[in-house]
Amino acid sequence: MDASAGETSADVVLEALRARARSGATRSADWRRDQLAALERMMIECEAEFGEALAADLGKPALEAWASETAYVAGEARYARRRLRGWMRPRPVPTPAVAQPGASRLVPEPLGVVLVIGAWNYPVQTVLAPAVSALAAGNAVLLKPSELAPASSAALARLVPRYLDPDGVRVVEGGAAETEALLRARFDHIVYTGSGRVGRIVMRAAAEHLTPVTLELGGRSPCVVMPDADVEVAARRIAWGKFMNAGQTCVAPDHVLVDAATRERLVPALAGAIRAFYGDRPLASPDLSRIVNRAHFDRLCRALEGLAPVHGGGRDAATLRIEPTIVVDPPAGHALVCDEIFGPILPVLTVDGLDDAIARIEGGDTPLAAYLFTRDRAAGRRFVDEVRAGMMCLNDTLMFTTVPELPHGGRGASGMGGFKGRAGFERLSHLKPVLRRGWWPDLALRYPPYTDAKFRWLRRLR
Numbered sequence: 268m269d270a271s272a273g274e275t276s277a278d279v280v281l282e283a284l285r286a287r288a289r290s291g292a293t294r295s296a297d298w299r300r301d302q303l304a305a306l307e308r309m310m311i312e313c314e315a316e317f318g319e320a321l322a323a324d325l326g327k328p329a330l331e332a333w334a335s336e337t338a339y340v341a342g343e344a345r346y347a348r349r350r351l352r353g354w355m356r357p358r359p360v361p362t363p364a365v366a367q368p369g370a371s372r373l374v375p376e377p378l379g380v381v382l383v384i385g386a387w388n389y390p391v392q393t394v395l396a397p398a399v400s401a402l403a404a405g406n407a408v409l410l411k412p413s414e415l416a417p418a419s420s421a422a423l424a425r426l427v428p429r430y431l432d433p434d435g436v437r438v439v440e441g442g443a444a445e446t447e448a449l450l451r452a453r454f455d456h457i458v459y460t461g462s463g464r465v466g467r468i469v470m471r472a473a474a475e476h477l478t479p480v481t482l483e484l485g486g487r488s489p490c491v492v493m494p495d496a497d498v499e500v501a502a503r504r505i506a507w508g509k510f511m512n513a514g515q516t517c518v519a520p521d522h523v524l525v526d527a528a529t530r531e532r533l534v535p536a537l538a539g540a541i542r543a544f545y546g547d548r549p550l551a552s553p554d555l556s557r558i559v560n561r562a563h564f565d566r567l568c569r570a571l572e573g574l575a576p577v578h579g580g581g582r583d584a585a586t587l588r589i590e591p592t593i594v595v596d597p598p599a600g601h602a603l604v605c606d607e608i609f610g611p612i613l614p615v616l617t618v619d620g621l622d623d624a625i626a627r628i629e630g631g632d633t634p635l636a637a638y639l640f641t642r643d644r645a646a647g648r649r650f651v652d653e654v655r656a657g658m659m660c661l662n663d664t665l666m667f668t669t670v671p672e673l674p675h676g677g678r679g680a681s682g683m684g685g686f687k688g689r690a691g692f693e694r695l696s697h698l699k700p701v702l703r704r705g706w707w708p709d710l711a712l713r714y715p716p717y718t719d720a721k722f723r724w725l726r727r728l729r
């Protein structure tokens with residue numbers, strides 16, 4: 268499709284969605300509940316179809332496809348549907364004496380049409396999890412899956428119209444040209460998941476229309492292991508969070524920060540966890556996903572050039588698989604130390620205790636997630652207080668994604684705006700402040716002519 272054709276069809280689709288939103292149909296609790304129920308049903312009934320697509324795009328194991336994509340979205344949809352009535356209810360807020368008699372409320376109302384642009388690493392979840400929030404908030408939604416996960420994109424284009432209101436939810440497939448065409452149109456909110464580079468393009472385009480954006484970006488999520496941590500448990504949890512989806516997870520621990528003595532216990536424990544998870548021939552393991560495409564495979568292989576991994580390092584260009592790999596202390600300035608890795612390579616970087624670890628983290632871009640393993644509650648408190656990050660988990664990795672009321676989102680370079688649960692609903696609603704005043708008494712105090720006596724009384728009322 269050339270870009271101008273993309274523009275035309277984008278306009279047609281957008282107009283249809285806008286008409287649906289304007290008709291008021293998407294506002295009703297029934298429509299929202301029906302859409303959320305249908306979305307949940309789609310994830311359950313089409314688990315196998317989505318699973319096959321995810322296996323084709325990323326070699327994703329069925330269990331991971333279920334846990335992190337289909338069951339994840341189904342769970343979010345169910346959670347939102349069950350709480351919808353409460354979320355939609357106007358929220359009373361206190362009314363001061365000066366506005367009495369009166370009642371003040373925040374009334375959630377839909378924004379209109381929301382554009383969701385997904386990423387390839389969790390190609391179903393990054394499209395449909397924001398859709399849960401958008402639908403719960405009563406919006407029409409345009410979904411743009413990533414072209415780099417073509418089977419998942421096609422599955423969404425095929426299945427979404429079968430389950431969801433075709434006038435209120437549409438899927439547009441395509442790459443950069445189609446997305447740029449979409450971005451020229453005026454949406455009421457844009458949710459983008461992906462790289463900071465494209466995040467900037469999205470935000471610039473949105474600025475033309477003063478459209479608010481939610482950006483779910485990436486970054487180098489650090490993982491600090493303290494000497495008092497249970498190293499065996501920490502190693503398992505780090506290896507699990509890192510090597511799931513072959514490291515192509517936005518909140519995967521990017522690298523480990525550890526002191527020299529703890530490193531000597533941690534590295535063998537990490538190697539042991541990798542062997543226990545993926546066996547002695549990880550490239551043949553059905554539980555190890557592949558790298559999404561040749562360009563990313565080559566990027567990761569280049570990053571390993573000239574280094575001597577202490578574990579792994581094997582790769583297979585034919586299947587785009589790279590072994591879970593551990594590298595200790597790559598040189599300063601190396602890509603593994605400076606860029607988000609987004610692959611199954613775990614650098615273990617030696618630091619001089621917690622102060623040094625925190626200084627290093629704070630010296631870089633704000634990460635999407637930060638992890639600390641320690642039994643020391645004071646150290647945990649310090650980490651929470653002093654480290655800027657989108658999200659945090661102490662003594663585990665990734666598990667915050669299972670908590671519906673912990674919104675998923677970054678800050679600074681890792682994005683803006685959080686999703687999930689009530690926060691997702693509120694992000695894609697406008698909480699309209701409404702004051703309802705009583706008719707009587709209608710005090711003359713505030714009306715001109717202004718006198719000294721009125722001024723004195725008004726000061727007392729404040």
Ligand code: NAD
Binds near residue numbers: 387388
């Ligand atoms: P990407 O930015 O290359 O692509 C994401 C989307 O942007 C795709 O739908 C693509 O079609 C579109 N796109 C690409 N080029 C474009 C252009 N020039 N103009 C307009 N649209 C364009 O990102 P990616 O490589 O798919 O994702 C990797 C990054 O995403 C990593 O940094 C990762 O950490 C991050 N990520 C973040 C989250 C999160 O929830 N915060 C989740 C998944 C991935």
